[in-house]
Structures are given as structure tokens and as C-alpha cells.
Amino acid sequence: MRYSLALFVILAFIWLANSGHYTGLLLSFGLVSVFTVVAISQRMGLIDHESQPIHLAGGLPRYYWWLFTKIVRSNIDVVRHVWRGPSTISPVSAWVPARLHTDMGKVLYANSITLTPGTVAVDIDGEEILVHALTAEGLEDLRRGEMERQVRDLEE
Amino acid sequence: MLAATIIALLVVMALALARALLGPTIYDRILAVNVFGTKTVVLIAVICFTLGKPEFLDIALVYALINFVSVVGVLRYFEFRSGNSFPVVGQGDFSGDEGGQAND
Amino acid sequence: MTDLVVSGLSAVLLALGCLFMVSGAVGLLRFPDFYTRMHAAGVTDTLATFLIICALMLQAGWSLALFKLGLILLFIFFTSPAASHALAKAAQHSTLRLEPGSGPRAVPAEAVGGQETQPAEPALEADAANGDRA
Numbered sequence: 001m002r003y004s005l006a007l008f009v010i011l012a013f014i015w016l017a018n019s020g021h022y023t024g025l026l027l028s029f030g031l032v033s034v035f036t037v038v039a040i041s042q043r044m045g046l047i048d049h050e051s052q053p054i055h056l057a058g059g060l061p062r063y064y065w066w067l068f069t070k071i072v073r074s075n076i077d078v079v080r081h082v083w084r085g086p087s088t089i090s091p092v093s094a095w096v097p098a099r100l101h102t103d104m105g106k107v108l109y110a111n112s113i114t115l116t117p118g119t120v121a122v123d124i125d126g127e128e129i130l131v132h133a134l135t136a137e138g139l140e141d142l143r144r145g146e147m148e149r150q151v152r153d154l155e156e
Numbered sequence: 157m158l159a160a161t162i163i164a165l166l167v168v169m170a171l172a173l174a175r176a177l178l179g180p181t182i183y184d185r186i187l188a189v190n191v192f193g194t195k196t197v198v199l200i201a202v203i204c205f206t207l208g209k210p211e212f213l214d215i216a217l218v219y220a221l222i223n224f225v226s227v228v229g230v231l232r233y234f235e236f237r238s239g240n241s242f243p244v245v246g247q248g249d250f251s252g253d254e255g256g257q258a259n260d
Numbered sequence: 261m262t263d264l265v266v267s268g269l270s271a272v273l274l275a276l277g278c279l280f281m282v283s284g285a286v287g288l289l290r291f292p293d294f295y296t297r298m299h300a301a302g303v304t305d306t307l308a309t310f311l312i313i314c315a316l317m318l319q320a321g322w323s324l325a326l327f328k329l330g331l332i333l334l335f336i337f338f339t340s341p342a343a344s345h346a347l348a349k350a351a352q353h354s355t356l357r358l359e360p361g362s363g364p365r366a367v368p369a370e371a372v373g374g375q376e377t378q379p380a381e382p383a384l385e386a387d388a389a390n391g392d393r394a
Binding site for chain 3: 157158160161164165167168171172174175178181182183184186187188190191194195197198201202204205210213214216217220221224227228231232234235
């Protein structure tokens, strides 16, 4: 029920933000379509803690802020390597440990790695992620586990 | 400043197109097409503000959706076409023939 | 006064966004192989898009366009890693396959995995060089 309500609020917000016409008729159409989507999702069994991770919502702003600063720093780093030329990069790939309790945490961690320029998560196997990095320093930075700790803080 | 941004976006799209033509592998081409698509979304959004018609933003939104689905769809096709035979489906298949055609 | 500040800030953000975007595209052309090019593409997808959309948000002010720009930004940030990962995963089925567990590329040159990637690298560069000349 909690998850259905969360989906309803999100869908209603998207509908209102995209519509721009707030007359009675169109609002009722929107209400009907949002209810239909929630009902269909419920029948398909799509609504659970994985599709609506509201238990993470409390820690998300702090994590997003941290991720944003990380993205800015690695962007500047990659751009510097672009202008200095391909001789300054040292591409490397390796398995990086991901000691996280939930699948959700692993997905978040792998997606964060890919979203940060300079590192890409290629494959995941149990508690390890295959990472390709632009420089050896980028991989070392990941190995130090700062990002992993942030994700673990988030899921607890 | 908006006009300068549009020019920069067009330059970036031209560079991505150059990468798509140069290849050399099929994945480089898909990567370039993906970059081209996301830049198109931003270009449409900037054009909205140049023309002063915010309702065009819906087009950018829909284009973002279509771009993502099409890239993933094309990738699924190549992922399963090559299967497990990665030593056979090699540089010769993708770069040699296609690269030649693209350059001709 | 505030109008001037907002438009100035928006112009600065647009200029920075253009700079990052062009840098990413140059990297896309300049870097030697597929995986490194993917990192360059990441620059244009994340920070450059963020800066340009933020500049547009400042110009939009409090209107419906603000929410739509936010939705576009959110969507690009959610789908960009998914597309990148799909690309890297699909490339695992080709000769571009990364040998798992390897350190820097130069180290396992005589290992079994090295035989797959080592011949592929010069071919890649040769093709790119040919393309440049053509």
C-alpha cells in the first residue's frame, strides 16, 4: 500500500508537470490514467521495495550531493587528460570488491561507477565488479572504497 | 550565448558523426550515435529557448526516451547476433568491410 | 539587478557546458580504443548536459518549463549509465573483450588473454589512422 501510494504520487507529479492544462475535465482524465497505471502495475506484481525504494529516500540527498562533487572532480580530471593527449592515460581493467548487503546497493554502486567519467562498470559477479578505468589512479581511488562506504551508509 | 551554444552543439554532433563514420568497430559507431542522440536532446531544448517556445520541450523529452530505447535495442541485436563466437566475429567483419564502405 | 545576475550566471554556465562538451567530443575522436572513448563520452553525458540544462533552468524561471527541464535532466542521468553499461556488456562478446582480473594492459602481454587484445590494438589504430587520411 505504501509503495502504491509512492507510485501514485510520482505519476501524478509527472502528469501535472507535463500537462500544463489544469481544467476539470483534463485533471479527471489525468486522475483516471494514473489510477489505471497503478492498478495495472499492481496486477503485474511490479510494486515492491525494489521498484519503489522509498526506504532509501532519507539518505539520497546526501548521497547525490557527494556523487555530484565526485562527478565534477572526475570530469575535470578526464578533460585534462583529453587535452594533454592519449599518452597521459593508462587504461586498466580489474575486479573491484563490492561488499554490499543488498542487490539494490550493488546496482547503485555499479551505476555510480559508470556515471562517474573515467570508470565504467562492465560486469558484475557475486561480490565483485569488473571495472575499466581511464587511469591507474582512478582504479586506485575506487579500490580505496570511499564510494563503496557511501553506498553502504545509504542502504543502512 | 544561446546561439554560441547551438554552434558548439553542432560542432560536437559533427565530431560524433565523424567518429561514427571512422569506426573502427561497431561499438564505436553505437557509442557515437548515443552521444549524437543525447546532444540532439540538449539541442532541441536550447532551440526552444532561442525561439521562446517552451512547449517544444516535450519533443526533447520524447526524443530522450526514444534515443535510449533505440540504443539499447540495437545493442541487444548485436549482442545476440555475435553470440559466444567472439574470436570469429572480429575486426575483419566489422572494421574492414564496413570501414571501407563508409570511407568510399 | 537580479535579472542581470541570473542572465550572467546562465551565460557562464552555458560557456562552461560548451567547453566540457567540446572537450568530450575531442576525446571521443582522440582516444586510442573503444573503452577509453567511452570515458570521453561520459563527460559529455554528465557534467556538460547538467551545466547546459541548469543554464536553461535559470532562464526559464518559475514555470512549467523548469519542471520539464528537470525531468529531461533526471532522465538523462538515469539512462546514461544504463546505456553505457549495455554498450560495455555487449562489447564483451566481441574481440574487444576485457580479460578479467588483469592489471594494466602492458603487464599480461605474454598471457593467454593478451593474444586476443594485443593484435587487436594495432589493427584499431591502423584503421583509425587510415580513416584520418581518407
